[in-house]
Amino acid sequence: MSTVENHEAIASQSALRISEASAGDYFALLKPRVMSLVVFTAFSGLFLAPGHINPLIAVIAILCIAVGAGASGALNMWYDADIDAVMERTATRPIPAGKVIPGEALGFGLVLSAFAVTILGLAVNWLAAGLLAFTIFFYAVVYTMWLKRSTPQNIVIGGAAGAFPPMIGWACVTGGVSIDSILLFAIIFLWTPAHFWALALFKMKDYGDAGVPMLPNVAGVPTTKTQIVLYAVLTAAVGIAPVFTGLASAYYGAVALCLGAALVWYSIATYRMAEDDTRMIAAKKMFGYSILYLFLIFSALMADHLVAMFIAGGHA
Known part of the structure; x- marks a missing residue:
């Protein structure tokens, strides 16, 4: 139908x-x-x-x-x-x-x-x-x-x-x-594929039954896992970029580097996951951490900005 x-x-x-x-x-x-x-x-x-x-x-x-x-x-x-x-x-x-x-x-x-x-x-x-x-x-x-x-x-x-x-x-x-607001856009835009494709890996049957052409169902699991790693790396890199535009300090940069490294680590664990692993534990962990990553990266940006405002106020 x-x-x-x-x-x-x-x-x-x-x-x-x-x-x-x-x-x-x-x-x-x-x-x-x-x-x-x-x-x-x-x-x-x-x-x-x-x-x-x-x-x-x-x-x-x-x-x-x-x-x-x-x-x-x-x-x-x-x-x-x-x-x-x-x-x-x-x-x-x-x-x-x-x-x-x-x-x-x-x-x-x-x-x-x-x-x-x-x-x-x-x-x-x-x-x-x-x-x-x-x-x-x-x-x-x-x-x-x-x-x-x-x-x-x-x-x-x-x-x-x-x-x-x-x-x-x-x-x-x-x-x-501005360039900074575009950067905030880019963090979420590049984060989305790795986040949702991790979900798609352990929900392949659901998407297959519904006829939705998600990447694992169309291109296969190996291709999807490679793309997850690629987008995780891009997300981690863009997550550090606010330091270079002046939106955030080097302290934020250090936090973003650690958060991004963890995201890439989870993506690599997903990449190494056996294709016949029906439990898809690595993909589920990648999906869960990706949500935490987005929350923490934006929280770190706001915390860094709040500290900068406090310091500026103290020197005013």
């Missing part, structure tokens, strides 16, 4: 009943775990940006970015309801579980998108709002509707959607884009 036919079947079945969704079901549509990462990296960009922003405006900005991220999640779940239903890790999501009607999820996502972009533009600035609108479009349309089902490079290109939040946060303060 084609994607269009799958969506039509789901829609026709849903049209015959009334939604029994709870507030918790709608909250689940927002992909709260993904949203929390978006909020964290967006706040990092806002915090690291030069200049001043009214605290109330900053709260509004972060709220709008969070709502925009949630809207993207709802639109993604609406369109992917057919493949979510056949994947073990997504089968309990609100739409395939029959708790939310697809049309309601679509409307929910569109309304939240319009709200988030409009309020961000009116309360903060229209460059930040434009970047948020583009991020929602990129994730919901370019990645979800096109790349995800058509190319094994879906995560590489689609990763841009998850990399925009710190740039949006930066734009909220400065009204512009």
Whole structure:
């Protein structure tokens, strides 16, 4: 059955009943775990940006970015309801579980998108709002509707959607884009493939059943493991780059070097993993550490910036 036919079947079945969704079901549509990462990296960009922003405006900005991220999640779940239903890790999501009607999820996502972009533009600035609108479009349309089902490079290109939040946060303060905000974007953009391909290694059956052309299913496990090492090295290198643009100090550089070395080590352990290892323990550890890496690298940037502000204040 084609994607269009799958969506039509789901829609026709849903049209015959009334939604029994709870507030918790709608909250689940927002992909709260993904949203929390978006909020964290967006706040990092806002915090690291030069200049001043009214605290109330900053709260509004972060709220709008969070709502925009949630809207993207709802639109993604609406369109992917057919493949979510056949994947073990997504089968309990609100739409395939029959708790939310697809049309309601679509409307929910569109309304939240319009709200988030409009309020961000009116309360903060229209460059930040434009970047948020583009991020929602990129994730919901370019990645979800096109790349995800058509190319094994879906995560590489689609990763841009998850990399925009710190740039949006930066734009909220400065009204512009700089080499430093692009660097924050690049860290997440290059981190995404190794992170998701590690997941794809131990979820190959899920993606195969759903017909999603993830790299391990298309190019094979050896190629995927090589690509994980490559992107881990690139991520580690770019993670140190803020030292050379003046965004961070050498102390941050030392922390970033250690964090990046650990990321590369986990990627090499994954590379050395036996192809017939059904437990995929090394890949699971790589996936878990990659999440920790992103949290720690942005935390280190903010801690370094906070110390620099304290020292500057002491000398003022």
